[in-house]
Amino acid sequence: MSIQAVIFDIGNVLIEWQPERFYDSVIGAARRKKMFAEVDLHGMNERVDLGENFRDTVMAQADATPQWHDEIVMWHDRWIEMAAPAMDHSVRLLRALRRANVPVFALSNFGIQTFAIGEREYPFLEEFDRRYISGHMGITKPSADIYKQVEDDCGLPPQSLLFADDRADNIAAADARGWQTHLFETPQKWADRLVAEGLLSPENAQ
Structure with a gap:
């Protein structure tokens, strides 16, 4: 047809769409790999893709994993740098x-x-x-x-x-x-x- x-x-x-590349440039590849191993950031993002509020979802994840709080907040505050x-x-x-x-x-x-x-x-x-x-x-x-x-x-x-x-x-x-x-x-x-x-x-x- x-x-x-x-x-x-x-x-x-x-x-x-390269979140890993963004984080490598900001915190280094070694810390990025450790963070992604400890925190399901892509799972967090899928919840956003399903319609959950972007800011609320990211901030909740940041609060739940305080050892990576500031880095996770970047997913919200600097998202456009990942989508570029x-x-x-x-x-x-x-x-x-x-x-x-x-x-x-x-x-x-x-x-x-x-x-x-x-x-x-x-x-x-x-x-x-x-x-x-x-x-x-x-x-x-x-x-x-x-x-x-x-x-x-x-x-x-x-x-x-x-x-x-x-x-x-x-x-x-x-x-x-x-x-x-x-x-x-x-x-x-x-x-x-x-x-x-x-x-x-x-x-x-x-």
Whole structure:
């Protein structure tokens, strides 16, 4: 079936998401590794992605682990430094698809408040035809229901959706529903896939 919409994940597809890199630069790799071993920071972040309040969730974790209090607070106060920089080639692909009149959606695990911060920093996050943000939906990838909600809302057949995500588990869940998928590794490989599908010309995929 021909592709009727292209769906982008955001973290590590359009914006680099590298908390470990941020902490390495601030407290050093050794202390970062110790902190991440002692505190489930990604689990904390998943609760935010499910819709819990960003500040309240981070501060509660900081209070619960006083030995890392100040470092955990950075997750809130300096979050935008972890979600940076934008991946410029991917952003160009998003815009090229829209110029080619290809509907473009976002499907991302993202908190309500963190997405609002992202919108202020990255205006291209407002350029999608439809946005499916986990915090607002109350469910995260790779749960099957989040993909079903996308299908139900957009009204397009699963086989007509082309989805790019950097996580293999998210791709596998989309595959199981019959979506066309692309495991994102680099913007150039994604560009090559869009050209191969006839959605963009080589010139427009630069």
